[in-house]
Amino acid sequence: MPGDWPHLRDIRKTSTFRLTLALGGAATVGVLLLLLIIYSLTERELNDRSDRILRTEIARLAALPEADLPGEIDKSSATSVSGLNHFGLLSPGGRWLAGDMGASPPLVIGHPYERDDGPDVRGPLRILAARTSGGALLMVGRDVRPIVDLRGRMVEILVLSGLFVAPLLLAAGFAVSLGPLRRVDRLQRVALEIGSGRLAARMPIEGRGDELDLFAGTVNRMIGEVERTVDQVKSVTDAIAHDLRTPLTRVRNQLYRASRDPDMAPADVVRIEAAMADLDLVLARFAALLRISELEASGRRQGFATSRIDRLLDAVVELYGPLAEERDVALRWDGAEPVHLYCDEKLIFEAFSNLVDNAIKFAPEGGCVSIRLAKDDGFVAIEVCDNGPGIPMDQLQAVLRRYDRGVASAAVPGSGLGLSVVAAIVHLHHFALELLPAEPGLRARIVAPVEAQQAR
């Protein structure tokens, strides 16, 4: 139904949703890269600054006499203004001599590196070590906690923003996709309606001038052209049928009067009666043709009311039972629970009658025709099934066209209009007519939507 919420899986498949996710994903990756660049540049700048300070301190201490170093180092450790600088002096044999950096030997000599002894010992340090002329190891360290904190904050920002942005992106994707999906859904429904033969239906145009409107406009123009052509063909056919009916009826009437002339020879009367029978057949076909046109053209709802379909089928079986019996065809109908449909009872009876009549005609001698009425939550289906020759798959739709009877029906009398009449009646009710192979035979189904169970 238009206005219903589309399924989540449908939304997920839409181009709009995918495009929104792709754009959102690209924007997120861009933001990540930007943050990474900012962090890298900031980290490098802070490290450069630390390294400059470390080198200056190392140069200052290395310039002092070796004997003064322990005292100067202890003094520097104690008097570091920022509290960020730390010092250490190890003997050439690795023995601790002075400073506040602990007794760990340096990992690298001559290049700054980072060491973290844990929060209980000392924070992360950037350390530069150098060997004095006497072979002792001189170490200067700088607390780089601000850089580490910055890194942690960056990761925190990324995780939190990710947690926030991801659902936001999904929500935006759903929200943006919903409108177009509903429009596509409406277009699809109309397309199905047109496909089922209602050429008067038109695709809805929202007036936004977007690609969906352009598409709908193009399809509407196309369907308009198809409808015009079909109408022209039909009206020519109908005009021929209509215009020929009156003169043919007059010819029949003249023949009828002639047949009653007492001077007419009996042999001539027989010939006239044969001609009248042929004319009656032609007139019946014209009448059926015009009837289909009337049904197709009208939106008549005057005869619509809620009817018991099971009772209608009882009546159809009662009407056609003797015919089936005469042809030695078993007509099976087990009855059904009460099923109500909002329909034109007389027309639906005519449609059922046509299907049963057809099935009896095509069932072989000793064969069977079964009638079923099935009710589901979504639909009501009336099925007439025979075990005759059936219709080849490629001709199943063709037989619904006027005069098309299929190859297996050449030996069976009939105008070829029965199924077309059924199709027109079914179409008028907005029901569906399905012809399916029964292997062997044909299964003709009239399917009414569940809404048809309530009066409209």
Added chain:
Amino acid sequence: MASILVIEDDAETAREIADELRVHGHTVHAEADGQNGLERALREPFDAITLDRMLPGLDGLAVVARLRAAGIVTPVLMISALGDVDARIDGLRAGGDDYLIKPFAPDEMAMRVEVLLRRRRQLETAAAMLRGGPVEMDLIRREVRVDGDPVRLLHMEFRLLEFLMRNAGEIVTRQIIFERVWGYYFDPGANLINVHIARLRKKIDRPGHASLIATVKGEGYRFDAG
């Protein structure tokens, strides 16, 4: 012999109707427009009226509606070029007793007029029992006897026999039978009615006697009381 008013504006159709009804022995009076037809039908008694639906002056539907409003119950056969089911329903709802679509075969028109005339006569007599030859139909108890022997008929068989007996001696077409007995207006095909007639014959015909229901080739059936 009955007196019939033909209200028809098309001269040729009016002539066809009048000729056919005269062949059947009826007296025909013709009017060519709705207003004059209505005034005449209100002024003079007729046994039946054939009424064109589309008339100059006053539409056929309005004519029949005013006749009914004035208490005139004369049977009316509506004749119209409008063949769709809605048009038929409109015609019958306005007060018409039967509906015939143009172009029509005059014999069928005459048959429909005959059916209307007989129905009127039967309504006047309101018989509870129909008798035709050896057949007796008790319409109240819904029983049928042939030569005094009870015959079991199904519901639709009973209605079919009743219709044929009510029109005994007259030909009725398969289409009229289908419309009057089953109440549907589509073409059921000739064979369907033939089969129902054949079943009815099996139940009511007596061995060694001609069938009570005669087939009139090319036209229909006739109940012959013998």
